[in-house]
Amino acid sequence: AQSVTQPDIHITVSEGASLELRCNYSYGATPYLFWYVQSPGQGLQLLLKYFSGDTLVQGIKGFEAEFKRSQSSFNLRKPSVHWSDAAEYFCAVGDGSGYSTLTFGKGTMLLVSP
Amino acid sequence: NAGVTQTPKFQVLKTGQSMTLQCAQDMNHEYMSWYRQDPGMGLRLIHYSVGAGITDQGEVPNGYNVSRSTTEDFPLRLLSAAPSQTSVYFCASSYRNEAFFGQGTRLTVV
Numbered sequence: 001a002q003s004v005t006q007p008d009i010h011i012t013v014s015e016g017a018s019l020e021l022r023c024n025y026s027y028g029a030t031p032y033l034f035w036y037v038q039s040p041g042q043g044l045q046l047l048l049k050y051f052s053g054d055t056l057v058q059g060i061k062g063f064e065a066e067f068k069r070s071q072s073s074f075n076l077r078k079p080s081v082h083w084s085d086a087a088e089y090f091c092a093v094g095d096g097s098g099y100s101t102l103t104f105g106k107g108t109m110l111l112v113s114p
Numbered sequence: 115n116a117g118v119t120q121t122p123k124f125q126v127l128k129t130g131q132s133m134t135l136q137c138a139q140d141m142n143h144e145y146m147s148w149y150r151q152d153p154g155m156g157l158r159l160i161h162y163s164v165g166a167g168i169t170d171q172g173e174v175p176n177g178y179n180v181s182r183s184t185t186e187d188f189p190l191r192l193l194s195a196a197p198s199q200t201s202v203y204f205c206a207s208s209y210r211n212e213a214f215f216g217q218g219t220r221l222t223v224v
Contacts, residue, residue: 004156034212042217042218043204043215043216044157049211049212090156094211101147101172102147102149102157102159102206103159104149104157106156107154
């Protein structure tokens with residue numbers, strides 16, 4: 001069965017500093033990987049996705065993620081965090097069936113300090 | 115383009131009451147799914163459907179029923195609500211491995 005681990009429950013970053021959120025997955029075949037962001041009381045917004053090809057994926061809002069098969073990781077990065085990035089971030093893996101049954105990690109809450 | 119629409123946005127139920135959470139999509143996607151979100155648990159799959167007339171269970175199906183009579187609609191039914199079903203519920207439709215989520219329904223069972 002597929003699984004996703006987000007080791008950090010909370011992360012606090014100073015505004016303007018760089019950010020890396022960790023995600024490790026377990027899946028037997030080539031994974032379909034996603035990062036979603038959720039602001040308080042809101043739905044989930046897709047930041048970026050990896051299906052195949054270039055292992056460095058660019059997303060919206062200046063985010064990027066790198067797929068590392070050898071480490072079973074798909075870490076999310078941003079070079080300079082803005083206060084508006086404060087939210088909860090979810091990593092997810094899809095089963096590749098074409099229908100995207102997703103398995104989510106438990107989320108990382110990002111706090112941005114002035 | 116409305117995407118995925120969930121109603122209601124908020125609901126309070128008493129233990130034992132029944133209700134239906136509505137989900138509609140206008141993207142003509144075959145695949146739809148329901149997740150529940152609990153603090154510290156991420157999102158967990160309740161039920162999913164790969165097309166009209168076809169549904170299957172996900173990770174946490176107990177206490178929930180679904181049916182899919184049309185491509186557009188995928189309602190989630192709670193037949194006898196329990197406090198353990200207090201959660202935020204998200205409906206999603208998917209196309210080519212990408213899921214599109216509704217805004218969620220926050221359900222409280224007292």
